[in-house]
Amino acid sequence: MLDSLWSRGGGRRKNVPPAARLVELDILSPDLGSVFADFSPEVVCHHAGQHSVSISNKDPKLDANVNVLGLLNVLEAAVEARATKVIFASSAAIYGNPERLPIDEDSPIAPTSPYGITKMVSEHYLRFFKEEHGLDFTSLRYGNVFGPRQDPNGEAGVIAVFIGKFLSQSGVRIDSDGEQTRDYVYVEDVARANLQALRHGSGRCYQIGTGARSSINQLYRALAGITGFEAPITWAPRRPGDVRHSQFDVTRARRELGWQPAVELSEGLSRTFASFATPDCARV
Numbered sequence: 001m002l003d004s005l006w007s008r009g010g011g012r013r014k015n016v017p018p019a020a021r022l023v024e025l026d027i028l029s030p031d032l033g034s035v036f037a038d039f040s041p042e043v044v045c046h047h048a049g050q051h052s053v054s055i056s057n058k059d060p061k062l063d064a065n066v067n068v069l070g071l072l073n074v075l076e077a078a079v080e081a082r083a084t085k086v087i088f089a090s091s092a093a094i095y096g097n098p099e100r101l102p103i104d105e106d107s108p109i110a111p112t113s114p115y116g117i118t119k120m121v122s123e124h125y126l127r128f129f130k131e132e133h134g135l136d137f138t139s140l141r142y143g144n145v146f147g148p149r150q151d152p153n154g155e156a157g158v159i160a161v162f163i164g165k166f167l168s169q170s171g172v173r174i175d176s177d178g179e180q181t182r183d184y185v186y187v188e189d190v191a192r193a194n195l196q197a198l199r200h201g202s203g204r205c206y207q208i209g210t211g212a213r214s215s216i217n218q219l220y221r222a223l224a225g226i227t228g229f230e231a232p233i234t235w236a237p238r239r240p241g242d243v244r245h246s247q248f249d250v251t252r253a254r255r256e257l258g259w260q261p262a263v264e265l266s267e268g269l270s271r272t273f274a275s276f277a278t279p280d281c282a283r284v
Contacts, residue, residue, distance in 0.1 A: 001020050001021060001022045001023070002022075002023045002025055002027070002032075002035060002048070003022065003023075003024065003025075003048065004024065004025060004026040004027070004048070005024055006026075008052075008055070009050075009051060009151070010149075010150065010151025010157075012149070015149055023035050026070075027048045027049075027066070027070035027071075027073055027074055028065065028066065028069060028070050028073060029073075032073050032074065032077045033076070033077045033080055033081075035077075036077040036078060036080065036081040036083070037080065037081050039081070040081055040082075041078070041081060041083050042083060042084055042085075043083065043084065043085045043086070043087065043198055044074065044078045044083050044085070044086045044087070045086075045087045046071070046074055046086055046087065046088050046089065047089040048070065048074070049066055049067045049070065049089065050062060050063045050066040050067050050115070050118075051115075052115065053093060053113045053115045053116070053239070053241050053242065054241075055115075056113055056114035056115035056118070056241070057113060057114060057115075057239070057240050057241050060114035063114045063115055063118055064114065064118055067115070067118035067119070067122060068118050068121055068122065068125075071088075071122050071125060072125060074086070075125065075126075075129045075135065078135055079129065079133045079135055083135065084135070085135070085136040085137060085138070085198075085202075086126065086129075086135060086136070086137045086138075087137070087138050087140065087194055087197045087198070088122065088123070088137055088138070088139045088140065089140060089142060090119050090122065090123060090139045090140060090141040090142065090205065091115070091116065091119045091141060091142055092141060092142065092143050092144070092182075092183065092207075092243075092246045092248070093111055093112075093113055093115050093116030093119055093243075094109050094111050094116050094119045094120045094123070094141065095107055095108070095109055095110065095111070095116075095243075095246070096109075096110040096111050096112040096116060096243055097110075097112060097243045097244055097245075098243075098245070098246070101213070101246075101247045102211060102247040102248055102249040103207065103246065103247065103248055103249065104207065104248075104249040104251065104252070105141075105205050105206065105207060112241050112242075112243060113240075113241030113242075114241070116241070123139050123205060126139060127203070130203055136202050136203060137203060138197040138200070138201035138202070138203075138204060138205075138206070139204070139205040139206070140190075140193055140194065140197060140205075140206055140208045141205055141206060141207050141208060141248075142185065142190060142208050142209070143182060143183035143184060143185045143207075143208065143209030143210065143246065143248055144157075144158070144159075144182040144183065144184045144185065144246075145157075145185055145186075145187055145190050146159040146160065146184055146185075146186065146187065146268065146272060147186050147187030147188065147268065147271070147272050147275075148187070148271065148272055148275035148276070149275070150187075150272075152164030152165075152276065158216065158219065159184065159219060159223075159269065159272060160272070160276075162219060162220065162223055162231075163223065163272060163273055163276045164276070165231055166223050166227045166229055166231055166273075167227075167276060167277060169229055169231070170231065170232075171231055171232035171233065171234055172220065172231045172232070172233055172234070173233075173235075173236050174216055174217070174220065174233055174234070174235055174236065175216075175235075175236045175237065175238055175239050175242065176236075176237070176238040176242075177235075178215060178216040178217035178220070179215050179216070179217060180215060180216060180242065180243075180244050180245065181213040181214060181215045181244075181245045181246065181247065182213060182214065182246050183209035183210055183211070183212065183213050183246055183247050183248045184209075184210065184214055184219075184265055185208060185209045185210050185261060186261070186263035186265075186267075186268035186271075188262075188263055189208075189210075189261045189262055189263055190208060192259060192262075193206070193208045193253065193257065193259045196257040196258055196259045197257060200256060200257045200258065201256060201257050204252075204256065206250075206252055206253040206256070206257060206259075207248040207249060207250050207252065207253060208248070208250070208253060208259075209247070209248030209250055209261070210248070210250070210261045210264070210265070211247070211248060211249065211250055211261070212247065212265070213246065213247035214265055219269075220233070222265075222266065222269055223269065223273070226269060226270060227273070
């Protein structure tokens with residue numbers, strides 16, 4: 001396992017399983033190749049990256065350095081180490097504001113944020129390395145992933161941020177009118193999709209979501225119901241780069257990966273809140 005444990009990325013050394021070997025290193029490091037040579041991986045599961053639309057808008061150079069140049073460093077190291085495949089964490093952000101819902105893999109790609117642009121570019125590099133170097137890939141285009149251990153203090157992950165505020169009985173910020181929608185997918189389902197991609201999905205891209213969409217206002221009301229606390233709301237302008245609506249058609253993932261979501265939003269919210277309410281999570 002390789003992670004820079006970037007302070008704004010939410011990674012925590014305490015979350016690493018005792019049996020796992022962790023190398024603390026940035027994917028931009030020139031030492032990456034030697035680490036890959038040491039591990040000699042068959043499959044590289046690449047989830048390292050700059051994860052926030054907001055950060056990408058404020059610092060597009062940082063976003064491009066990590067998400068594009070960092071990816072190229074990973075791909076070159078994978079080729080040198082004779083890995084056979086990369087599983088890549090892509091995003092719904094590549095679509096921008098969709099012309100129709102639900103979005104499928106053939107929907108027009110028109111990102112509205114630097115983050116979405118770097119994810120789009122990354123998929124082109126994956127295709128290039130497959131054609132030129134024989135390095136296979138599966139790209140998983142995630143909806144809004146949430147679940148235990150997500151950073152409640154970061155700039156991405158509205159559910160984790162909201163739960164942190166509800167637990168501390170402080171106010172929340174809602175951008176625009178709160179009626180913007182996303183396809184929220186539980187982290188356990190995302191992990192299963194990655195396991196399926198180990199053996200399936202050669203050279204293909206897949207939507208990983210639930211097929212349903214929920215608004216920010218719906219999330220607020222659901223968490224108020226779970227906690228019994230109605231957090232004060234501060235209304236803010238729409239964030240640059242944010243899309244209005246997103247919802248996935250997961251038919252291809254069901255057919256080709258043998259995957260489908262199993263955890264509904266209400267169950268995922270309850271599980272996530274319960275995990276954050278424990279003493280360990282409260283100190284994150």
